[in-house]
Amino acid sequence: MLVRHDTPNLLPYCAIGILAGLLYVLRMGGRGHYRFPDAMEPRLETSAIMSCWFVTALLLALLAFLLKIGPSYSRGALIAFGLLAPLLLFAARSLSKASLAAAVSHRIVGWRPIVLIGLSGEVAALRRQRLLTQFGTGDVKIFLLSDADSPVAALADESVLSSASDFARRQDCREVLLALPWTDTGRLDFVRSHLRALPTGAWLLPDANIRSLTRNASSECLRTLAIPVQSAPLTEAQCVIKRTADIILATLALLFFSPIMAITAIAIKLDSPGPIIFRQDRKGFNKKRFTILKFRTMTVQENGPAVAQATRDDPRVTEIGRILRSMSVDELPQLFNVLKGDMSLVGPRPHALAHDDQFEKMLSDYSVRQHVKPGITGWAQCNGARGATPSVDHIAERVRLDLWYINNWSLKLDAQILVKTFSEVLKQRNAY
Structure with a gap:
């Protein structure tokens, strides 16, 4: 005798489970229980879990009544689901708190003094x-x-x-x-x-x-x-957005400019003795030091307590260097600084350490420029504040423009600065 067993249709139960989970998460999230400080609390939010689950069960019952889908579900299964779910929620919440506490204690996530x-x-x-x-x-x-x-x-x-x-x-x-x-x-x-x-x-x-x-x-x-x-100049979410844009655009720029960079490297090597890449220490975000990369355009490699700014018709600039500086091609290796995370595509331009120390004594707001990562180009540069800063007025104007950028940052503004930078490069203003 052949006994036939019908396979139960689990799809409706999966659908009700997903819907219940979504409603519960929205309710708990709305009350702030998924914020990091609440998640770090050692106590278990028993009353919150019970009340959120009770509201979720009522909403499910109301939905089943309105849609007339109650007969599609086993009453026993629904009762078991309603009673077991809170126990599982308690266990999951306790486990997540313990796991988070362990991760924090090992400084894997969220640890900061x-x-x-x-x-x-x-x-x-x-x-x-x-x-x-x-x-x-x-x-x-x-x-x-x-x-x-x-x-x-x-x-x-x-x-x-x-x-x-x-x-x-x-x-x-x-x-x-x-x-x-x-x-x-x-x-x-x-x-x-x-x-x-x-x-x-x-x-x-x-x-x-x-x-x-x-x-x-x-x-x-x-x-x-x-x-x-x-307030911090950028929220953590804005920092992630800006960093993501930097990585994508810097990678594309390196692929696009790689032939020009290769030709430039050969030209520098043939033009004068010395390394192809010029390295100099600069201050970045929060005054952290990093090594900036540029194509070498001078016969000197200054990187100490005294660094002379470039001037018009500077005898230290090589023949090929004048062409590179006028077109800002010497800045292209800084795309590697962007990928490394020391710099951003757009931000206040970093200065030599000797100049930083000098400018900080002149202007009280100068160090505020380092509240964001330095950039290959910036709001000051695309508004004509490029090149040397021979007077206090010059550096004060650059600081004013940089601070405006920090206080008004947006992805749209970064895009506008990048587009405007190309226009400024073509004009070849203040670049020598």
């Missing part, structure tokens, strides 16, 4: 674990300012702020926290002026008076009450 600057009384009232949860996942590095208000204390505070800035640069910190009295506007302005050189966000945490008014609510919603006093 927190820089906390403040007065001893304000800092002592803060809980380190809450700071780690709300603002980062590394160690809390504390820099204490003097409680006194005197010229000697101001000098000591300058040293502390300099140490904090150096630490933030070395550790690639993205945020700086300030634990200062909100009423002490003079000290706040003093600290903010020193933090301007850092391309990081800065948050002013609730002081003792605010915490007393809110009954210590800051321990539960510290980031909500904190005030942003400085």
Whole structure:
């Protein structure tokens, strides 16, 4: 006797499972439980998981009623699904928290130290674990300012702020926290002026008076009450977008210009003795040093504390070098700097280290140019600010244009600068 077993149709159950997962994720995401700080919380959000799942089940029941598809599903299967799903959600949430904590402890993801600057009384009232949860996942590095208000204390505070800035640069910190009295506007302005050189966000945490008014609510919603006093020039998402565009366009540019670069290398070798590529140390994003690459156009290889800027009819420039500089062909090897990540296609032009030190003493805003990666071309260059900077007015105008670019960055602006750069190169203005 032949016994026939019908294969159950699992497609409707897969569809309801996918829909349930989507509704649940949207509900949990809308309540912020997938943000990194919440995911790092050791406690399990039992009530949130139950309420989100309950709403999801109600929406599924309503959808089945409206579409009249209830008879297509086994009641037993739906009841089992409704009861087992929360248990699986609890287990998955616990596993994800444990895995994330392990990844952070091994510095695989999300690890970065927190820089906390403040007065001893304000800092002592803060809980380190809450700071780690709300603002980062590394160690809390504390820099204490003097409680006194005197010229000697101001000098000591300058040293502390300099140490904090150096630490933030070395550790690639993205945020700086300030634990200062909100009423002490003079000290706040003093600290903010020193933090301007850092391309990081800065948050002013609730002081003792605010915490007393809110009954210590800051321990539960510290980031909500904190005030942003400085923003990073580009968000992490914008940095990813800009970096992706740099890699794609730089790769295409290298393929397009490779014949020209090969011919240029041969011409330099035949024209004068010396290396084909000129290397010089420059400061990039957040004052990190890198070696810039150019086609050699001079008979000298200056890379020290004294670097003379090129001038019109400079005798150091070789014959082939004059042609390369007038057409900006000497800049093409910097496409490799872009691919390496030291530079971007568009950004403030980097200067020699000797010139950086000189210009920083002249202009207080000069170091703000290093809040983004330096570029092969920039807003200043395509607006005529190319070549040497013989006076303070010249470098001040270049800084003004660079800061405008940083404050108004967009992919569209980068595209406009790249197009306009070709026009400027054809005009051959200020290039010698």
